[in-house]
Amino acid sequence: MEKVGYNCRILTLVITVIGVVLLVGSCCADLEMDFYAESCPKAEQIVYDYVNHHIPNAPSLAASLIRMHFHDCFVRGCDASVLLDFTPATKNQTEKVATPNQTVRGFDFINRVKNLLEDECPGVVSCADIITLIARDAIVAIGGPFWRVPTGRRDGVISNASEALDQIPAPSSDFSTLYAHFANKGLNLKDLVLLSGAHTIGISHCPSFANRLYNFTGVGDGDPSLDSEYAANLKAKKCKSINSTTKVEMDPGSFRTFDLSYYTLVLKRRGLFESDAALLTDPRTRSIITQLVQGSIENFYQEFASSMEKMGKIEVKTGSFGEIRKHCAVVN
Ligand code: HEM
Ligand SMILES: *[C@@H]1O[C@H](CO)[C@@H](O)[C@H](O)[C@H]1NC(C)=O
Ligand SMILES: *[C@@H]1O[C@H](CO)[C@@H](O)[C@H](O)[C@H]1NC(C)=O
Ligand SMILES: *[C@@H]1O[C@H](CO)[C@@H](O)[C@H](O)[C@H]1NC(C)=O
Numbered sequence: 001m002e003k004v005g006y007n008c009r010i011l012t013l014v015i016t017v018i019g020v021v022l023l024v025g026s027c028c029a030d031l032e033m034d035f036y037a038e039s040c041p042k043a044e045q046i047v048y049d050y051v052n053h054h055i056p057n058a059p060s061l062a063a064s065l066i067r068m069h070f071h072d073c074f075v076r077g078c079d080a081s082v083l084l085d086f087t088p089a090t091k092n093q094t095e096k097v098a099t100p101n102q103t104v105r106g107f108d109f110i111n112r113v114k115n116l117l118e119d120e121c122p123g124v125v126s127c128a129d130i131i132t133l134i135a136r137d138a139i140v141a142i143g144g145p146f147w148r149v150p151t152g153r154r155d156g157v158i159s160n161a162s163e164a165l166d167q168i169p170a171p172s173s174d175f176s177t178l179y180a181h182f183a184n185k186g187l188n189l190k191d192l193v194l195l196s197g198a199h200t201i202g203i204s205h206c207p208s209f210a211n212r213l214y215n216f217t218g219v220g221d222g223d224p225s226l227d228s229e230y231a232a233n234l235k236a237k238k239c240k241s242i243n244s245t246t247k248v249e250m251d252p253g254s255f256r257t258f259d260l261s262y263y264t265l266v267l268k269r270r271g272l273f274e275s276d277a278a279l280l281t282d283p284r285t286r287s288i289i290t291q292l293v294q295g296s297i298e299n300f301y302q303e304f305a306s307s308m309e310k311m312g313k314i315e316v317k318t319g320s321f322g323e324i325r326k327h328c329a330v331v332n
């Protein structure tokens, strides 16, 4: 009698476990390494080959591609919503037209890789995974850090310009604004400091920071937290007026090298944006920067890799959510 009851309880437990596994499996599967191993075995190699064929001729694109990945993940998760063009189906203007995206390049690059993958295995590889893989491979191609990219992301069907404005932090952000934006996405202060380290490569346009040179509080003043010699130099050479549209290397002299010099600049009060300078205004982030600068480049790469892997998992759609777009710029 007792044994039957016992077996019964075991059976119920087994059925419950199976039920839970099925439920979880269908709704919110995890990303996994080499997700396309069976459905499109050459997918990751095709991305890798394309990146390694083209990035050496256009290394500056690597910066734009990792930035695109960041902008994608911060709005509705890493779901390629950043790639959508405005059509009647999107109703509102899409993320692409929002201010932060106006300086993102590399959309054609993504589309060309997508076309190769559609030729190889139609309808299988998501645009969201393509952005994520390309960003990693492009940074590795310029000699930067490698990080793991588990795959299986699916593409979103909504892209909304005003959400991009709300969720991608502005360069004028202070510490608490940055803290809140990152915490909203499950990222901590260490991630904030490490991911900001991507500003060791790439360029900025003057409008992103010109107020710090010419009109910080609206009375024609400069930002006192920006090194005055550095500010004078920018005014004389690059951003000659507040309306200048010139480009500036964010990490002058080493803007193509993924190194620690961004952090060295920030400590010298030469971070370009208020958001870079803001990392010094909190003792916790300041101390993380000091430790990074004192540590090795290998340590930085390792820490950066783990924050990138975390960023690549923000609010991903997997399993039966979302879709696999046929064209990255439009929903199916
Ligand atoms: C912490 C908040 C952040 C703010 C406020 C911010 C803001 C900006 C701004 C305003 C620009 C220059 C745009 C222009 O005028 O051309 C820029 C460039 C860039 N950002 Fe950030 N960013 C942040 C975080 C990140 C993260 C997390 C990444 C990547 C992991 C990233 C990667 C880059 C790169 C690589 C560039 C150079 C782009 C190029 O050369 O085309 N940024 N960022
Ligand atoms: C987005 O679309 C909705 C409804 O179509 C409209 O009410 C709203 O004002 C739009 N917002 C923007 C920022 O365009
Ligand atoms: C876009 O986002 C705004 C809020 O940021 C919202 O008011 C609007 O309805 C959204 N549009 C669509 C089409 O979802
Ligand atoms: C500086 O900012 C103030 C207040 O926003 C504005 O009235 C003024 O025109 C600005 N000056 C310049 C040179 O842009």
Ligand SMILES: *[C@@H]1O[C@H](CO)[C@@H](O)[C@H](O)[C@H]1NC(C)=O
Residues within 6 Å of the ligand: 241, 242, 243
């Ligand atoms: C910058 O542009 C604004 C508006 O386009 C104009 O009012 C202002 O005079 C310009 N400032 C300078 C310093 O050229």
Ligand SMILES: CC(=O)N[C@H]1CO[C@H](CO)[C@@H](O)[C@@H]1O
Residues within 6 Å of the ligand: 096, 097, 098, 101, 102, 103, 104, 105, 107
């Ligand atoms: C790549 C892209 O679509 N960029 C767009 C950003 O927004 C500006 C202004 O709306 C467009 O002109 C760009 O084409």
